[in-house]
Amino acid sequence: DVKVTQSSRYLVKRTGEKVFLECVQDMDHENMFWYRQDPGLGLRLIYFSYDVKMKEKGDIPEGYSVSREKKERFSLILESASTNQTSMYLCASSLLTGTGYEQYFGPGTRLTVT
Amino acid sequence: QKEVEQNSGPLSVPEGAIASLNCTYSDRGSQSFFWYRQYSGKSPELIMSIYSNGDKEDGRFTAQLNKASQYVSLLIRDSQPSDSATYLCAVNRPSGGGADGLTFGKGTHLIIQP
Numbered sequence: 634d635v636k637v638t639q640s641s642r643y644l645v646k647r648t649g650e651k652v653f654l655e656c657v658q659d660m661d662h663e664n665m666f667w668y669r670q671d672p673g674l675g676l677r678l679i680y681f682s683y684d685v686k687m688k689e690k691g692d693i694p695e696g697y698s699v700s701r702e703k704k705e706r707f708s709l710i711l712e713s714a715s716t717n718q719t720s721m722y723l724c725a726s727s728l729l730t731g732t733g734y735e736q737y738f739g740p741g742t743r744l745t746v747t
Numbered sequence: 748q749k750e751v752e753q754n755s756g757p758l759s760v761p762e763g764a765i766a767s768l769n770c771t772y773s774d775r776g777s778q779s780f781f782w783y784r785q786y787s788g789k790s791p792e793l794i795m796s797i798y799s800n801g802d803k804e805d806g807r808f809t810a811q812l813n814k815a816s817q818y819v820s821l822l823i824r825d826s827q828p829s830d831s832a833t834y835l836c837a838v839n840r841p842s843g844g845g846a847d848g849l850t851f852g853k854g855t856h857l858i859i860q861p
Contacts, residue, residue, distance in 0.1 A: 666848050675853035676791070676835070683847075691848060723790055732796040733779025733839055736849055741790045 636660065637739035639724050645745045652711040654742050656724030664727040664734065665707035666691075667699065669720040670741075676723065682707055714746045753836050753852035761860050766823040768855050770836030773817070777838040780812055780819045781849065785833045795821060826859045833857070 640655035658665065666681040668691075678691030680699040688699050696718060700708045707726075711718055722742045727734040750773045760766040768782075779798050783791035795810040797803045797819065803810045809822040819838075823830055833856050837849040 664847075673853070676851040678840075678848045678850075681848050689847060730796070732798040733781075735781065735793055735796055736837075737793060738790040 637724060637726055637737055639722075639739040639742050641742050642740060643743050643745075645747065646711075646714050647747055648715060650711075650714050650746075652714050652744065652746075654709040654711075654722055654724075654744070656707045656709070656739055657705055658707075658726040658737075658739075659705065660726065660728065660737075661704065662726035662728055663704075665701065666725040666727070666736065667697075667707065667709045668723045668725065669693070670723060671720050679709065714744075716746050718744065719746045720744060751836055751838055751850050751852035753834075753855045755853060756856040757858050758855055759858045759860055760826050762826060762828060764826055766826045766830065766857055766859070768821040768823075768834050768836075768857065770819045770821075770852055771817055772819070772836075772838045772850075774838070775814075775817065779839040780810070781837040782808075782810060782819075782821045783835040783837060783851075784830075785835060785854065787833075791835055823857075828859045828861050831857060831859045 636659045638657050646652050667679045668676045670676045677693050682688050682701045698710045724739040725736040727736045752771045782795040784794050785791045797810040797812045807824045811820045833854040835854045836852040
């Protein structure tokens with residue numbers, strides 16, 4: 634089974650703090666992703682990575698950066714947290730199958746910025 | 748803007764009946780289509796993927812794809828109360844051959860009435 638883990642289930646941070654969200658997958662997947670999920674807006678792609686040291690912007694990269702130093706680990710960084718970044722953050726990795734790149738999600742981190 | 752549209756519901760179905768969930772997408776270049784189930788407070792779980800026109804069955808679930816009409820559907824036979832959840836339709840982002848993430852609909856909230 635694919636295993637994607639995230640460092641925290643719940644996180645509370647103050648405005649202006651630097652925040653690190655960590656994600657690890659154990660299936661040697663090339664591609665990894667960060668989404669955020671908000672009521673009424675659904676899941677939106679923030680950043681993704683094809684390989685180590687590589688990163689690509691998704692639909693809503695503003696206010697975020699990422700780091701991928703090892704294949705299994707993909708980190709999301711909020712340089713200066715703001716209240717509008719309060720959200721559920723979901724990490725995923727993908728596997729190429731006969732029906733395309735199937736994505737598997739971690740349990741999510743619910744971040745509250747006060 | 749590439750879009751995936753779903754009726755938000757709630758869709759209420761009696762236990763034992765067939766639940767039918769629908770999704771339309773705007774980008775004709777999309778090639779891979781996915782259904783995720785998400786319980787409240789949990790992360791999305793992949794339940795079906797489909798690539799070719801027609802039906803694909805897996806247990807009580809059947810995914811249907813019609814590329815000419817740009818719609819995807821999910822049928823759940825013999826619905827159980829444990830099927831009550833939000834169902835997310837997702838399609839691959841055409842650029843990058845699907846390796847660069849998915850575009851999600853906002854989900855349909857399904858309620859199975861005992």
